[in-house]
Amino acid sequence: MTYSIVARDPATGHFGIAVASRFFAVGAVVPYMAGGVGAIASQAFISPLYGIDGMKMLQAGASAEEVVAAMTGRDAGSHSRQLHVMDAAGRSAAFTGEKCIDWAGHLIGEGVSVAGNMLAGARVLEATLETYLAHPEKDFTDRLLTAMEAGEAAGGDKRGRQSAALRVVRGEAYPWIDIRADDHPDPLAELRRLMAVAGERYLHVAETLPTSDNVSGMLDRSVIDLKIAELEAEREREGRSSASFATPPV
Incomplete structure (x- = not known):
């Protein structure tokens, strides 16, 4: 009932997962990731433990193959589950249980994997992977969403649409961007709007957040505040309204 993409940006080492489904709040249960550690998408008849325990293994230095083998090998219900994993080195591994509902399967490319179940057909994953690989010039988040849109155009979840999510981590355990349409x-399309909203203010503020290398974060926000003000002025000059639904300041 879900298809997803797990990727590592070759230019930055950032990990990203995008997922869509005819299921409520798919972003709450499919993606697991941490900067410098790796990323896991657990789906089909979901086991959150695949993500939780699998991330612990990646943190301890396990490979993607070792995580897949361990998670499925201990689970009597693995026949109905699906996961794909990318480790810190960018190596991928995937598993699709034999009882996952057709069409179900996975594909692995250089620095990326795609997987899905209950899909309109194999072309959903083929289009997703092909489109991701065809656009290395795109911004990472745009590249992920463009790939997912190609999968949707190829049929997506055969039952329809309901929710989607996009999560990207940089060098930290917390996400740089984590948006959901539940x-x-x-x-x-809603994720596209939310990314536009994030670009107006949130992504600039995110640059000020504390990191493991700088636990105080950016103390002088003047550069960021100036950039946000410049973007707002540019929108006004061009007659463009904000993408946000936020109410105006009182």
């Missing part, structure tokens, strides 16, 4: 008639 119940929406066009969830991938």
Whole structure:
């Protein structure tokens, strides 16, 4: 009932997962990731432990193959589950249980994997992977969403659409961006809108957050505040309204 992409940006080492489904709040249960550690998508008849315990293994230095073998090998219900994993070195491994509902399967490419179940057909994953690989010039988040949109155009989840999510981590355990459309008639389009909203202010503020290398974060926000003000002024000059639904300041 879900298809997803797990990727590592070759230019930065950032990990990203995008997922879509005819299921409520798919972003709450599929993606697991941490900067410098790796990423896991657990789906089909979901076991959150695949993500939770699998991330612990990646943190301890296990490979993607070792995580897949360990998670499925201990689980009597693995026949109905699906996961794909990318480790810190960018190596991928995937598993699709034999009882996952057709069409179900996975594909692995250089620095990326795609997997899905209950899909319109194999072309969903083929289109997702082909499109991701065809656009190395795109910004990482745009590249992930463009790939997912190609999968949707190829049929996506055969039952329809309901939710989608996009999560990207940089060098930290917390996400750089983590957006979800939990119940929406066009969830991938909603993610596009949310990324536009994030670009107005949030992503600039995110640059000020503390990191493991700088636990105080950016103390002088003047550069960021100036950039946000410049973007707002540019929108006004061009007659463009904000992408946000936020109410105006009182």
